[in-house]
Amino acid sequence: MAHQTETDDTKVLLSAQKKSSGVGGGGGRSSVPSACFNFINSIIGSGIIGLPYSMNQAGLPLGMILLLITAFITDYTIILMIKGGNLSGAWSYQSLVQNTFGFTGYLILSALQFLYPFIAMISYNIITGDTLTKGFQRIPGVGPDHILADRHFVILMTTVLFTLPLSLYRDVSKLGKVSLLSTVFTLAILVTVVIRAATLGPKIPAEENAWAFAHWNAFQAMAVMSFAFICHHNSFLIYSSLEEPTLRNWCRVTHVSVGSSAFVSLLFAVAGYATFTGYTQGDIFENYCQSDNLATFSRFCYGISIITTFPLECFVTREVVSNVFFNGVLTSVSHIAVTMVIIAVTTAISLTYDCLGIVLELNGVLSATPLIFIIPSACFLKLSGGRWFQGDNFMPCIILLVGVFVMIIGLIMTVMYPQDCSHGAEMPYCFANFTGSNATQPTNGKQHGNLTQKTGLF
Template identity: 60%
Template sequence: MGYQGRQRTVPLQGDLDDRETLVSAHENKGKSCQPTAVFNVVNSIIGSGIIVDPENLFIGRHFIIVLSTISFTLPLSLYRDIAKLGKISFISTVLTTLILGIVITRVISLGPNIPKTEDAWVFAKPNAIQAIGVMSFALICHHNCFLVYGSLEEPTVAKWSRIIHMSILVSVFICVLFATCGYLTFTGFTQGDLFENYCRSDDLVTFGRFCYGITVILTYPIECFVTREVIANVFFGGNLSSVFHIVITVVIITVATLVSLLIDCLGIVLELNGALCAAPLIFIIPSACYLKVSEEPRTHLDKIMSCVLLPIGAVVMVCGFVMAITNPQDCTHGQEMFYCFPDNFSLTNNSDSYFQLTTQYSIVNTSIF
C-alpha cells in the first residue's frame, strides 16, 4: 500500500543489489514482459473439481485426478523458470473468460426456471464472515508477487504497480461477475462449487467443466513453483540440484493430490484456506510488518489503514475458522440437484410447489452424508 508519495523509501530498481534485496536471484532465468506478468498474476488469483460418473472407475474423479496430475500437472510443474509459464497463464485466462460467458448465458436461460429461496435477497447473514474468508482466498496473490516481479525484463516499482493494479482489477471484475451470475441463477441453492448446481444433461456446462478442469491444471504449476521456491530458500540456500528439484516437486504434488483425493467438497476447503491462509497474508502480516518498519507518523493514512485492517484480519481468521468447523456448509458433490429431474423441472414455475421442491432438495442433500 501507499507507493505514491513515498518514493524516497524505495531503492532505485536499476541497482543490482537493490533488486536482489527484493527478489530471489533470477539473473540466469528468462524474463517476461508486462502482459505476461499480468496473466501470471491473474491466473494465480482466478485459478474444484470435475463432476463425472462416480460408478465408472476410468471416468471417476479419483482416476481423472491421478491421470491428469501425472500427465499434465507434474510435467508443467517441473519448469524452473516462472517466465515460461506466461503462455500457460494466458491460455488459462482465456478459458476462464469462456467459462464466464457460459455462466452468464445460463443466468438468462436457466435462471427463470429455478425457484428462488425465501431469504434470497437478505444481505449479510451470520455466515458472512466465512464469505469474507473465501473472497480473500480468491484474490490472494501475495505469495508469488516477488517471483513474478523478478521475472520482469525491467523490474521497477512503477511497472510492478501498474501490473498488480491491472491484475487485481481484472480479477475482481471476473470474480464479481461469477458470483453475481451464479447467485442470480440459483440464489439460496448456490453450492461452494458453482458447477455443482448445473445438471449433467447440460452439454454447454459440461464443456465449461472441461475448460475449468484445464484451467485448474494450468493454474497449479505457478502455485507449485512458489512452494518449491520457499522450500529451496529455507532449507537449501536457494539452489536446488536437478535431482532435488524433481524430488521436491514430486513430493509437493503428491501431498496436494492426496488431499484432493480425500476431500471432494470445495466449500470447506475454501473457507479454511480463507480463514487460516488468506486472512493472515492479506490483512494481518502486511499490516503488522508495515506498522513495524514504517517511520511515518501515526496519523498517516497508511498507518491508519494498517491499524484498521489488522484487527479485521484477526476477527476474520478466528471467527471464520470457528464457523467453518462448527457450521460447515453442505456439499452435494456429484449429486444431481432437485430441479434437474424432469418432474421437478416442470414445476419450477409454480409458486405453490416451492415447499415440495425445497423438501426434496433437503432429502437429496442429506442423503449423501
C-alpha cells in the same frame, strides 16, 4: 526510518538478489503483459467457483461490497509488500518477514505460505477430477463405469501428463503463455455462467430473502473471498521475473491484474448466485445438471484452467521448502525430488478426499486472511516507523485490525456453521417432476441444508 519510495527508473536489487540465490522467478524475462497473465492466473484459481456461494452467505448487496473491499485490500497490500521489501532489502515474502520479525516470524510465515498453496493444489486436483469426469460422461459410450468416469484415474492422468511436467520448470516466466490460455478459458466459463443466468435462472424459484441486503454468515463469505483473491505468496516470484522490476511497472501489473480479476470475479459471483439463489453450492458446477451440454463445455474449460494454474502454486511450495531446508538453493536433483514429493503428497490426499468445503473455508480464515490483511500491514508498519493511524501508516493500521477481526469471527462462524457439501448430487430442479415445493428434499439421501439456513437481516 522515514518512508522511502522507488523512483520510476530505479531498479531494485531484489531481482539480482534472487537470481544470485537461485530461487524464485530467476529469469527476469517477463514482459508486463506476461506478468499480468501469470498474476491473473494466480488469482483466478479454484476460489472463483466458491464466490457465488459467498454471495449466498453474505447476502448479494453486502457480498458485492465485501468482494470489492477484498479486491482493494489485495491490491493495496501487494504493493505494500514490495515497498516493505525495498525498505528491508528483502527478496521474498519470507525474507521480508524474517528481516522484520526475526526467525519466529519467518517460521510462522513459512508455515502459512506453504499451507495455502499446498491445500489449493489439493483442491485443484479434486476439482479437475470432478469436472472432467462429468464432462467425459457426455461422450457417447462413456458411462458411469468407464475408466474416464473414474476421478482417481483422471486425477492421475492429468498429474502425469500435465501438472507434473509444467511444475518441473524452474523459471516462472515460462508459464506466461500457459497462463494466457488459462485466462481465455476462464472468460469462456464466465460467458457460460452469464448465459445460464439468463436461460436457467428464471426457471428456478428464488428462496425467501434471496435478495436480502445481508446475512449473518458475512464473515465466512469474506474468508471465501480472501481464499479466492490471495496471490501474495506469488508476488515476489512474479515481481522478480519482470524485465524492468520498477515500482511503476509493478503497480501497473498489480492494478491491471487485481482489477481484471475483481471484475471477472464480481460478474461470476453475481451471475452464479442470481441463477440458483438458495440452491447455490460451494462449487458452482455442482449446481448445473449433468445433461447440460453448455455446462459440460464450461466444466472442461475450468478443468483445463485449473491444470494450468496448479504449477504456479507448486512454484511457491517448492520455494518455501527450498528456503527453509536448502538455504534457498536447489540443485537439479533436489529440484526434481522436491517437486515430485510435493505433487505425490497432494495427489495422494486428493485421491482420498472428494469434498474439501470446510477445509477451504478454514484455509481462507487461517491462511489467506493473515497473508493478505495482517502480515503485509504489520511488516510495513514496523519498517516504516512513525505513529500508527497517521500519514502513510493509517491505511495499514485499518487493514491489520480488519484482518484480525475477520480471522477471529470468521473462524468462529466456520466452526459453528460449516459449509454444506452435496458432492455429486443432482439438484432437485434437474428432475422433470420439480415444482419448487420440493426444494429442500434430498436427491441422493442428503439434505441440501443451505437452502433454508440463511436468514436475511434486512
